[in-house]
Amino acid sequence: MSKPTIYSIAQRCGVSAATVSRVFNRPELVSTRVREQVTAVARELGYLPNPAARGLVTGRAETIGLIVSDITNPFFPLLVRSIQRTAERMGSSVMLVDAEESAAAEVRHVARLRGRVDGVIVASPRSSSAALREAAKGLPCVLLNRPLRDLSSVICDNTSALFDAGEHLHKHGHRSFALLAGPSASWAAARRSQAIRGWARGRGVELTELGPFRATFKGGRQAGAALLETGATAAFAFDDLTACGVLAELAGRGVAVPGDRSVVGCDDVLLARTVTPSLTTVTAPMDDLGATAVQVLTRQIEAPGGAPEHHRLPGVFVARDSTGPRSTS
Amino acid sequence: MSKPTIYSIAQRCGVSAATVSRVFNRPELVSTRVREQVTAVARELGYLPNPAARGLVTGRAETIGLIVSDITNPFFPLLVRSIQRTAERMGSSVMLVDAEESAAAEVRHVARLRGRVDGVIVASPRSSSAALREAAKGLPCVLLNRPLRDLSSVICDNTSALFDAGEHLHKHGHRSFALLAGPSASWAAARRSQAIRGWARGRGVELTELGPFRATFKGGRQAGAALLETGATAAFAFDDLTACGVLAELAGRGVAVPGDRSVVGCDDVLLARTVTPSLTTVTAPMDDLGATAVQVLTRQIEAPGGAPEHHRLPGVFVARDSTGPRSTS
DNA sequence: AGAATTCATGCAATCGCTTTCATTGTTCCT
DNA sequence: AGGAACAATGAAAGCGATTGCATGAATTCT
Numbered sequence: 280m281s282k283p284t285i286y287s288i289a290q291r292c293g294v295s296a297a298t299v300s301r302v303f304n305r306p307e308l309v310s311t312r313v314r315e316q317v318t319a320v321a322r323e324l325g326y327l328p329n330p331a332a333r334g335l336v337t338g339r340a341e342t343i344g345l346i347v348s349d350i351t352n353p354f355f356p357l358l359v360r361s362i363q364r365t366a367e368r369m370g371s372s373v374m375l376v377d378a379e380e381s382a383a384a385e386v387r388h389v390a391r392l393r394g395r396v397d398g399v400i401v402a403s404p405r406s407s408s409a410a411l412r413e414a415a416k417g418l419p420c421v422l423l424n425r426p427l428r429d430l431s432s433v434i435c436d437n438t439s440a441l442f443d444a445g446e447h448l449h450k451h452g453h454r455s456f457a458l459l460a461g462p463s464a465s466w467a468a469a470r471r472s473q474a475i476r477g478w479a480r481g482r483g484v485e486l487t488e489l490g491p492f493r494a495t496f497k498g499g500r501q502a503g504a505a506l507l508e509t510g511a512t513a514a515f516a517f518d519d520l521t522a523c524g525v526l527a528e529l530a531g532r533g534v535a536v537p538g539d540r541s542v543v544g545c546d547d548v549l550l551a552r553t554v555t556p557s558l559t560t561v562t563a564p565m566d567d568l569g570a571t572a573v574q575v576l577t578r579q580i581e582a583p584g585g586a587p588e589h590h591r592l593p594g595v596f597v598a599r600d601s602t603g604p605r606s607t608s
Numbered sequence: 609m610s611k612p613t614i615y616s617i618a619q620r621c622g623v624s625a626a627t628v629s630r631v632f633n634r635p636e637l638v639s640t641r642v643r644e645q646v647t648a649v650a651r652e653l654g655y656l657p658n659p660a661a662r663g664l665v666t667g668r669a670e671t672i673g674l675i676v677s678d679i680t681n682p683f684f685p686l687l688v689r690s691i692q693r694t695a696e697r698m699g700s701s702v703m704l705v706d707a708e709e710s711a712a713a714e715v716r717h718v719a720r721l722r723g724r725v726d727g728v729i730v731a732s733p734r735s736s737s738a739a740l741r742e743a744a745k746g747l748p749c750v751l752l753n754r755p756l757r758d759l760s761s762v763i764c765d766n767t768s769a770l771f772d773a774g775e776h777l778h779k780h781g782h783r784s785f786a787l788l789a790g791p792s793a794s795w796a797a798a799r800r801s802q803a804i805r806g807w808a809r810g811r812g813v814e815l816t817e818l819g820p821f822r823a824t825f826k827g828g829r830q831a832g833a834a835l836l837e838t839g840a841t842a843a844f845a846f847d848d849l850t851a852c853g854v855l856a857e858l859a860g861r862g863v864a865v866p867g868d869r870s871v872v873g874c875d876d877v878l879l880a881r882t883v884t885p886s887l888t889t890v891t892a893p894m895d896d897l898g899a900t901a902v903q904v905l906t907r908q909i910e911a912p913g914g915a916p917e918h919h920r921l922p923g924v925f926v927a928r929d930s931t932g933p934r935s936t937s
Numbered sequence: 938a939g940a941a942t943t944c945a946t947g948c949a950a951t952c953g954c955t956t957t958c959a960t961t962g963t964t965c966c967t
Numbered sequence: 968a969g970g971a972a973c974a975a976t977g978a979a980a981g982c983g984a985t986t987g988c989a990t991g992a993a994t995t996c997t
Contacts, residue, residue, distance in 0.1 A: 284953055295977045300955060310975060330724050331663035332953035335982045340660065342703070342724075350692075351685045351878065360679050360706050372724060374671070375704035377689050394656050395671075395701060496882045523882045530884045549680065553825045553852045554883060555859050613983055624947045629985060639945060661983035664952045 283324040291320050303328065342372045343576060344392040344399035346385055350377040352494075353520065353548035354563075358402060358423070361569025369577055371397070382406040386414040393418055398576045401425075405464055419579035421572050425466045431579060431587040433572045435467075435594055437545060438474040440561040443596035444515070444543045445478040447559070452605035453484075453513040453541060459502040459525065460490035461517030468494075468517055471545060475515050487511055492521060499524015507532065512540055512605050519544035519551045522558055526601065537603030547597060556600035563594050612653040620649050632657065671701045672905060673721035673728035675714055679706040681823075682849065682877035683892075687731060687752070690898025698906055700726070711735040711793075715743040722747055726909045729901050730754075734793055748908035750901050754795045760908060760916040762901045764796075764923055766874060767803040769890040772925035773844070773872045774807040776888070781934035782813075782842040782870060788831040788854065789819035790846030797823075797846055800874060804844050816840055821850060828853015836861065841869055841934050848873035848880045851887055855930065866932030876926060885929035892923050 285299040292299070294313060301308050302317040309317075320326075334340050343366055347355050363373045374396055378384040382405040392399055398419030404411055408427055415430055422432040448456070458475050461468030468491070479486035489505045492498035494517055503525035506514050516522035522544030529536055536542055536556055544551055544560040551558035575588050614628040621628070623642060630637050631646040638646075649655075663669050672695055676684050692702045703725055707713040711734040721728055727748030733740055737756055744759055751761040777785070787804050790797030797820070808815035818834045821827035823846055832854035835843050845851035851873030858865055865871055865885055873880055873889035880887035904917050 282953095286953080296954080297956080297978080298976060300953095301976090304955075308975075313975085327723050329664070329953050331660045331669065332982090333955075334660035335658070335664055335953080335984085336955045338982080350689050353682070353878065356680045356685065359704070360708065363679075363704070363706050364708075372703050372721075373705075374701050375688070375692070376702075377692050379689065379693075392701075395659050496878075520882070527882065527884050549682065549825075550879065550882065553849070553856065553879065555856050611983095614985095615983080625984080626948080626986080627946060629983095630946090633985075637945075642945080658983050661952090662985075664954090664983080665985045667952080 282329075283321075283326040284329070285326075288317060288320050288324060288326055291324075292316050340395055340397050341370055342374055342396045343573070344374045344376065344389075344396040345402065346376045346378055346388050346392075346399060346404075347402045348378050348385070348405050349380045349403075350375075353550055354518070354546050355402065356549075357565040358569050361566045362400060362573055365570045365573040369573065378405070380405065382410065386410050389414040389418070389420075397580045400572050400576055403465070403467065419576055419583060421576045421579065423568065423572055426589060429587060431575050431589065433568055433575060433590045433592070435563045435568055436591045437471055437561045437563075437594040438477075440594040440596040441471060441474040441515070441545075442478045444559070444561065445475065445482065447596065447598055448513045448541055448543070448602060449482060449484065451513075451541065451603060454605075455485045455509075455511045455513075456487070457506050457509050457511035457514040458486055458488045458490075459492060459499075459506065459514055459516045459521060460488060461492065461494050461521065463491045465494070471515075471517065485511075490517075492517065494518055494521055496520055496524045496527070499526075500528040503528025506540070507534065513602070514540065514542050516542060516544050518546050519548045519558055519560055522560070522601070523550055523554050526554060526556070526558075536601055539606050541602035541605075543602055545594075551599070559599045559602040560597060561594040562597050564592050567592050611658075612650075612655040613658070614655075617646060617649050617653065617655055620653075621645050669724055669726050670699055671703055671725045672902070673703045673705065673718075673725040674731065675705045675707055675717050675721075675728060675733075676731045677707050677714070677734050678709045678732075679704075682879055683847070683875050684731065685878075686894040687898050690895045691729065691902055692898075694899045694902040698902065707734070709734065711739065715739050718743040718747070718749075727905045729905055732794070732796065748905055748912060750905045750908065752897065752901055755918060758916060760904050760918065762897055762904060762919045762921070764892045764897055765920045766800055766890045766892075766923040767806075769923040769925040770800060770803040770844070770874075771807050773888070773890065774804065774811060776925065776927055777842045777870055777872070777931060778811060778813065780870065780932060783934075784814045784838075784840045784842075785816070786835050786838050786840035786843040787815055787817045787819075788821060788828075788835065788843055788845045788850060789817060790821065790823050790850065792820045794823070800844075800846065814840075819846075821846065823847055823850055825849055825853045825856070828855075829857040832857025835869070836863065842931070843869065843871050845871060845873050847875050848877045848887055848889055851889070851930070852879055852883050855883060855885070855887075865930055868935050870931035870934075872931055874923075880928070888928045888931040889926060890923040891926050893921050896921050 285296045289296040289299045302314050366373050376388045385406045400421045402423040404425050422430050424434050426432045460472050487509045492502045499521035544558040547560045547562040551560045571590050614625045618625040618628045631643050695702050705717045714735045729750045731752040733754050753763050755761045789801050816838045821831045828850035873887040876889045876891040880889045900919050
């Protein structure tokens with residue numbers, strides 16, 4: 280009693296395999312009577328179509344690849360969830376690959392996934408533009424948080440939210456700021472720095488640039504130490520993880536937040552709410568980001584060679600407890 | 609110029625497709641001359657074997673499924689990484705599915721994965737034993753952190769590490785403890801509670817049981833509030849996330865940690881190091897857990913119907929800053 | 938030298954499904 | 968009633984690999 284196939288079902292129903300296949304793919308082409316019988320027998324036998332066989336003829340794997348630069352980064356879990364959920368709704372599974380921070384691993388994995396997936400989403404790629412372009416050649420691909428002319432991309436733009444953050448601090452009396460820059464290879468870091476610079480210039484306030492720092496807790500501690508050597512009363516951290524490091528460093532040196540200094544993070548990861556004081560930060564629209572990426576990818580898959588799409592989703596400023604009035608001392 | 613197949617290569621080399629296939633699968637059966645020529649042409653044409661076609665005949669997908677109960681739980685990222693890394697080393701890809709905390713989704717996904725994967729790993733399942741058994745019927749399956757007689761399992765046993773934690777607190781003068789229990793559906797929670805109860809009884813110290821609390825930051829805050837109503841000077845939180853909630857609640861009420869109370873977490877997730885004070889906790893051997901799970905699964909796949917294996921990996925106690933001497937006040 | 942092995946290769950079946958095309962009845966027009 | 972249009976189905980050709988069996992050549996043995 281081996282695995283049921285369309286043939287076992289066909290035989291049991293006294294019809295041809297073609298008809299059974301049609302019951303599942305183009306049911307409207309089959310008479311009601313036969314359709315019901317086939318469905319019943321299929322259920323009874325516990326029939327499941329063989330994806331390999333189907334894939335072989337359709338050329339589709341009904342699977343998309345998701346390459347994340349670093350699964351341990353708290354930024355990703357919600358993104359993964361959203362992507363997976365959307366993909367499932369479109370009938371696709373998700374193959375997840377963690378590049379462990381390595382640019383080489385990224386392109387290697389894109390190559391490996393080729394053939395097993397219908398397309399890939401590369402989240403926060405570390406690779407060079409040229410490498411990405413090359414790796415994605417002939418494979419539907421969507422970049423997340425990394426714009427590139429010839430490849431589709433979905434990015435979270437925090438520019439205006441960071442403006443809001445600046446205004447928020449300015450309203451609280453802050454006039455001297457520090458920018459704790461993130462890793463230089465990261466597009467997001469560059470973009471955020473640029474936004475903050477722009478705001479500070481427009482506002483005519485003092486801005487001290489520090490870094491780049493690694494986007495880790497430790498990097499944050501270093502950033503915190505560096506911050507204390509400046510006269511800045513408020514700091515923009517690259518992301519929440521870094522901000523947590525800053526908080527820890529300041530706390531360790533007896534500097535009160537937001538009493539003595541204000542700190543804002545970015546991304547609004549779980550951490551941001553659980554740390555004390557809770558982080559003022561910028562919320563990324565994770566669900567949208569993931570859903571959009573999958574939809575764009577689906578379009579690319581269905582119309583290969585179509586023009587790349589570029590989507591830009593804004594982050595939203597959210598004030599919590601790590602920012603407050605400038606200390607009067 | 610369509611996708612290269614073994615036929616295009618065979619033609620170009622003046623050999624049969626079977627030979628080309630052998631070059632990749634049983635190279636020792638092919639003469640050096642032909643082998644080299646085929647390899648060269650394959651490379652030149654950018655040939656990649658079609659996994660669907662291969663899978664159709666071999667019956668293997670070279671893919672394993674990984675179902676996690678909740679991808680947003682900080683416990684998982686490192687586990688996912690380790691599993692993925694190990695799987696890749698064995699030549700398999702990983703299909704990740706997030707059950708979003710739903711027991712129903714778990715078994716639904718196991719069913720969906722059937723046929724697309726060679727086997728599945730279910731991490732911290734929420735489903736009932738019966739449901740799991742049923743869902744895994746005829747599909748190689750390894751349970752993570754959930755023992756079940758008829759299915760293979762790999763679990764992290766924190767019993768002895770929690771003993772160490774107890775001793776550590778005892779040495780610091782604590783005599784009255786609180787157990788902040790985790791969700792009742794979680795095997796890990798039950799196991800940990802049991803361990804702590806056992807230790808307290810053996811030590812002859814006072815133990816107040818509170819909860820169950822949800823394994824979230826909020827649940828932790830509630831646990832923290834409940835803790836303050838007891839006379840306990842030290843508390844065992846279910847996990848690090850809960851412990852963070854406790855910390856936050858205590859901090860909010862002006863209770864010093866470890867000055868007034870000591871708190872220990874469990875799992876040693878990223879959070880544990882980034883929170884202030886850093887958490888005394890129990891480190892789970894993530895790499896081992898993941899690697900073992902994949903190896904066991906591989907064995908199950910290669911010898912279907914083999915006896916289930918059960919592995920138990922111990923956690924390790926690690927003292928940090930959230931525990932200290934009992935307050936003298 | 939002739940038989941027996943061994944080696945390298947090709948032929949062809951097969952995996953389970955989709956899909957085109959042809960073949961039946963049926964129904965509908967005029 | 969005769970032919971057109973249509974609905975339901977089957978036969979068969981792939982999709983791209985793997986693999987058991989057969990074959991012919993080269994090597995070894997006696």
